[in-house]
Amino acid sequence: MSAGPAPSAPGGVRARGRAEAGLLRRRWGESTLLPRSLMVFLSLSRWIRSRGPDRYWRHQEVLQHARHFRGRKNRCYSLAVRAVRRAFFYSTKAKKLKKRNMRMLWISRIAAGSREHGLKYPALISNLIKCQVELNRKVLADLAIYEPKTFKSLAALAKRRREEGFSNALGDGSEPTGIFSRIVHSD
Amino acid sequence: MALNCVRLLGSWSRSRVRAAVSALSSAARYQSSQGSVIQPRKEAITSLSKPPWSEVELPDPAEEAKHHIEVVQNVKTLISTGAYGRLFAVVHFASRQWKVTSEDLILIENHIEADCGDRIRLEKVLLVGGGDFTLIGRPLLGRDLVRVEATVIEKTESWPKIHFRFKRRKRYRRTRINVQPQTVLRINTIEVAPALA
Numbered sequence: 496m497s498a499g500p501a502p503s504a505p506g507g508v509r510a511r512g513r514a515e516a517g518l519l520r521r522r523w524g525e526s527t528l529l530p531r532s533l534m535v536f537l538s539l540s541r542w543i544r545s546r547g548p549d550r551y552w553r554h555q556e557v558l559q560h561a562r563h564f565r566g567r568k569n570r571c572y573s574l575a576v577r578a579v580r581r582a583f584f585y586s587t588k589a590k591k592l593k594k595r596n597m598r599m600l601w602i603s604r605i606a607a608g609s610r611e612h613g614l615k616y617p618a619l620i621s622n623l624i625k626c627q628v629e630l631n632r633k634v635l636a637d638l639a640i641y642e643p644k645t646f647k648s649l650a651a652l653a654k655r656r657r658e659e660g661f662s663n664a665l666g667d668g669s670e671p672t673g674i675f676s677r678i679v680h681s682d
Numbered sequence: 683m684a685l686n687c688v689r690l691l692g693s694w695s696r697s698r699v700r701a702a703v704s705a706l707s708s709a710a711r712y713q714s715s716q717g718s719v720i721q722p723r724k725e726a727i728t729s730l731s732k733p734p735w736s737e738v739e740l741p742d743p744a745e746e747a748k749h750h751i752e753v754v755q756n757v758k759t760l761i762s763t764g765a766y767g768r769l770f771a772v773v774h775f776a777s778r779q780w781k782v783t784s785e786d787l788i789l790i791e792n793h794i795e796a797d798c799g800d801r802i803r804l805e806k807v808l809l810v811g812g813g814d815f816t817l818i819g820r821p822l823l824g825r826d827l828v829r830v831e832a833t834v835i836e837k838t839e840s841w842p843k844i845h846f847r848f849k850r851r852k853r854y855r856r857t858r859i860n861v862q863p864q865t866v867l868r869i870n871t872i873e874v875a876p877a878l879a
Contacts, residue, residue: 627820628821633779637781645816661733662740
């Protein structure tokens with residue numbers, strides 16, 4: 496600490512000396528106006544600029560859906576984005592297909608069960624509807640698997656209704672009135 | 683005689699008249715020569731001669747009625763004596779049909795106006811069955827015949843389901859996250875009462 500210029504007045508000697516010492520002792524980036532307890536790095540942000548603080552989390556949002564995939568697409572973002580997009584698209588499309596496939600499965604199970612009892616699927620379904628039995632295909636398939644006696648009784652009901660339908664269709668065998676025909680009945 | 687017939691059948695077509703005339707003439711010939719009766723013409727057997735289903739013989743209605751009464755009596759005794767084990771029922775609830783027994787859990791994909799712990803009666807019963815008998819409703823069974831009771835256990839939301847619409851090369855992408863309210867019911871009891879007709 497070299498001494499400053501010679502003091503002129505006796506009162507300000509110590510003060511000026513201290514001030515000059517403070518000036519010399521000023522650290523890089525330290526404000527000269529504010530005390531050291533309230534340091535503010537005003538120019539620091541000009542040298543280090545953040546280009547977006549949350550890229551990590553935006554990537555994690557996509558990668559979390561790809562963690563169970565195979566290969567690098569479960570780790571690398573650019574590959575994972577494409578795989579995840581396809582996965583979402585296929586899952587949305589499959590929501591409609593699932594309903595169709597389940598109905599087809601039920602129908603084939605009901606057809607198999609009814610054929611065991613000597614009826615075909617269209618006959619069973621149409622005759623159950625005509626008997627006002629409003630069981631849907633899901634429940635009928637479950638009954639065919641887990642309640643065989645109940646399914647047998649439903650098949651018998653449908654068969655009896657079918658036979659009644661046939662006999663109603665034939666009627667009593669008489670010709671309709673008011674029709675003239677040259678056909679002679681065979682015997 | 684043939685001329686008289688032609689005048690009477692004035693509205694017919696010519697071919698019919700000719701056929702009628704020829705028939706009459708042949709009949710006249712038959713009658714004059716041999717004196718026998720006209721043989722009726724035999725019809726050919728075609729695919730429309732008989733119906734495509736095999737012959738159907740329905741049972742006698744009186745016997746059938748007796749059989750029905752017997753069956754109903756048996757079922758009534760089974761129900762009144764309580765000689766059934768576990769009962770199952772087909773119940774219509776929340777626009778779906780469920781095949782249900784006691785102690786079953788049901789997950790319903792919507793909100794129900796009942797609190798957790800409330801006891802609920804499921805009224806639309808389509809079918810009830812046990813080991814030896816089944817009661818089939820047309821379409822529903824009576825309220826005084828079956829009673830199915832359930833408790834609301836849980837009311838939650840489903841996991842977030844992603845609905846993603848995408849069109850390639852058209853810059854179209856829409857993402858929607860669907861969280862569906864769910865209710866879990868536990869079926870407590872299924873009771874049958876002997877109120878059959």
